[in-house]
Amino acid sequence: MKFRIPPQLIPLFASVAVLVALYAGGCLAFAGFTSPRVVINLFGDNAFLGVAAVGATFVILSGGIDLSVGAVVALSTISIAALLDHGTSPLIAIVVVLTGGAAFGAFLGLLIHWFELPPFLITLGGMFLARGLGFAVHAESLGITNPFYGDTIGGLARPVAHVTTTSGRLQTLTLPFTAQCFLAVVLLAALAAKWTRFGRNLYAIGSSETSARLMGVPIGRTKVLVYTLAGFLSALGGVVATFYMQSGNPASFVGLELDAIAAVVIGGTLLRGGVGFVPGTLVGVLILGIIQTLINFKGDLNTWWTKIAIGGLLLVFIMLQQTLSRRRRG
Amino acid sequence: MNVLFSLVFWSALAVGLFFSWRKPVFWPLLALALLLLFNQLFTDGFFRVEIRDGHLYGTLIDILNQGAKVMLLALGMTLVIATGGVDLSVGAIMAISGAVLAQRFVGAGWSPSLAIAGALGLSVLAGAWNGVLVAILRVQPIVATLILMVAGRGLAQLITDGQIITFENPALVYMGNGFLLGLPFTLTLVLVMLGVTALLTRRTALGLFIEAVGDNETASHFTGLPARQVKFIAYVFAGLCAGIAGLVAASNIKCADSNHAGLYLELDAILATVIGGTALTGGRFYLAGSMIGALLIQTLTQTLYMRNVSADIAPVPKAIVILAVCLLQSPKLRERFASLNRRKAPA
Structure with a gap:
């Protein structure tokens, strides 16, 4: 029996190869790159993007698109900061924001499904709406001073590695709570996509909505659920971002939706829908993060190289997918 | 008066x-x-509206002047959407165009006309890049143009070395701020481009080809239409329009700001086109509608501005317009209204 790699897995393997190559290149080029701290920061710094990108993965798998990600994340951060500023307990604030995010997503999903409207335009409207609402909640950046944020969240960091500092002392490195959230979301989402009826319906709709309808897949329920989930995960991304930044800002995260979509595509999910993997998005987010880290390490490279590099990677992966899907058809 | x-x-x-x-x-x-x-x-x-130094001034004139960028973008966008595609990169192309203009003129010492030619040349090239991806390599339009949308602003910053380059040349400043026959020069620019586009699409078969390709690409291919070339031309034209809009944007503020030039204007252009009656599914297009759509967006912005609504909250009314327009154009909603009417009519 000959072993063949399933064609839909090739982009995923390619992403992993790129990630490994980038990491190896970084290790060879920079002395400090081999430190476990780099890997830990990679997860911690990109956690909010990762959580939001998982939501984007679901939407894209269903054949849709969500442009409201960045605005919803920003709205969530400022809502939490404002609620805490008014003296609300942190847990209640988080629950309120997560519920709000899910409701917002459900609203967009209902519009898309009921009136058969293009997701592109509806989520564009959602983007403007959330952005404006964020400024309506509080027009400026607002710091979070609640002790829950400093102590409780800080205390949830888990020790994962030990390094010897230059002064010879043994130091324990901890995985921040944000990174734990990110990993937990990826794990749960991967299980949901693979093992639940909802996940299977998602792939069916993304591949061909007509066929899915004929097979009796509940199109409406699945679609509304997918946008609800995306709204929820964007809000969760916002919550994670407040853990990370200790503040809320209505003007932040402009264009985060593009990073999320780029991470999804680089992670091997077809933008046409129906083909892709949640763990691929994890890899995509890490690739974006490692490019940023490399450029930071290099020091003399300017930030705009990040955008050009991401654009170049997008091109490579889209071309790869294009060739693969054509070969399968032909 | x-x-x-x-x-x-x-x-x-x-x-x-x-x-x-x-x-x-x-x-x-x-x-x-x-x-x-x-x-x-x-x-x-x-x-x-008042006349000062032989020029017209007033809010309505401002709307025309400020709306020019989106009107120019919407011209190209209308044709692209008519072919069943979409171009997300026009905002980034605007940034590239402005960056080339300022860098070539200030940094490389080119003459204004040469710098303008250079900027438009690169914009057309950017459009051609999108065209190759979509028409030849058959990448989905949203994905294909996403590449340039992400990378384009980086390229613009690469051209200007991350600096905001300012210029004072009267000819370059005239493009975005000058007056011709009492009206803003940008309006002339829009009218000329609109005239040329309308002439090319409605007085030649090109418009029909575009609609045919947008309606059913396979069928038009088998009818003998050069489907790929038609799509390619639409993206090149969108690039050119974006280039001109980029010149206007840079000229308006007398500098090339790669970070902010044309930011989110691709979304405004798409919105203007859709408001104008061109469906995202392609197959039909209405140039006049797109122009009115662009004016509607600008009038809304200006209204909020005049009524002292904070610029930060301004996206909310815009969102409501988007959602309302989408609902109005929803075939599903029309169906329901139609069935209501039928029930009311005597049998």
Whole structure:
């Protein structure tokens, strides 16, 4: 029996190869790159993007698109900061924001499904709406001073590695709570996509909505659920971002939706829908993060190289997918 | 003078509405008219137009001048959407165009006309890049143009080395701020481009080809239409329009700001096109509708500005317009209304 790699897995393997190559290149080029701290920061710094990108993965798998990600994340951060500023307990604030995010997503999903409207335009409207609402909640950046944020969240960091500092002392490195959230979301989402009826319906709709309808897949329920989930995960991304930044800002995260979509595509999910993997998005987010880290390490490279590099990677992966899907058809 | 002006303006609008009755342009025009009526009644000074140094000044003139960028973008976007595609990269192309203009003129010492040619040349090239991806390599339009949307702003910063390059040359400043026959020069630019586009698409077969390709690419291919070339041309044209809009944007503020030039304007252009009656699914297009759509967006922005609504909250009304327009154009909603009417009609 000959072993063949399933064609839909090739982009995923390619992403992993790129990630490994980038990491190896970084290790060879920079002395400090081999430190476990780099890997830990990679997860911690990109956690909010990762959580939001998982939501984007679901939407894209269903054949849709969500442009409201960045605005919803920003709205969530400022809502939490404002609620805490008014003296609300942190847990209640988080629950309120997560519920709000899910409701917002459900609203967009209902519009898309009921009136058969293009997701592109509806989520564009959602983007403007959330952005404006964020400024309506509080027009400026607002710091979070609640002790829950400093102590409780800080205390949830888990020790994962030990390094010897230059002064010879043994130091324990901890995985921040944000990174734990990110990993937990990826794990749960991967299980949901693979093992639940909802996940299977998602792939069916993304591949061909007509066929899915004929097979009796509940199109409406699945679609509304997918946008609800995306709204929820964007809000969760916002919550994670407040853990990370200790503040809320209505003007932040402009264009985060593009990073999320780029991470999804680089992670091997077809933008046409129906083909892709949640763990691929994890890899995509890490690739974006490692490019940023490399450029930071290099020091003399300017930030705009990040955008050009991401654009170049997008091109490579889209071309790869294009060739693969054509070969399968032909 | 102002009473007379208002009288002429409203009669013209009424005539326009009368002749567009039952045409797709009617609804956006009606929305524009209603928004203007609101301002006529409730916003002080909205319709005040005065002549200073032989130039017209006033809010309405500002709308035309500021709306020019989106009108230019919407021209190219309309043709692209008509082929069943979409171009997300026009905002980034604007940034590239402005960056080339300023860098070539200030940094490399080119003459203004040469710098303009260089900027437009690179914009056309950017459009051709999108065209190759979509038409030849058959990448989905959203994905194909996403590449340049992400990378384009980086390229623009690469060209200007991350600096904001300012220029004072009168010819370059004229493009975005000058007046011709008392009206802003940008308006002339829009009218010329609109005229050329309308002539090329409605007086030659090109428009028909575009609609055919957008309606059913396979069928038009088998009918013998050069489907790929038609798509390619649409993206190149969108690149050119974006380039011109980029020149206007840079000239407006007398500098090339790669971070902010044309930011989110691709979304405005798509919105203007959709408001104008061109469906995202392609197959039909309405140039006049897109222009009215662009004016509607700009009038809304200006209205909020004149009524002291904070610029930060301004996205909310815009979102409501998007959602309302989408709902109005939803075939599903029309179906429901149609079935309601049928029930009411005597059997």
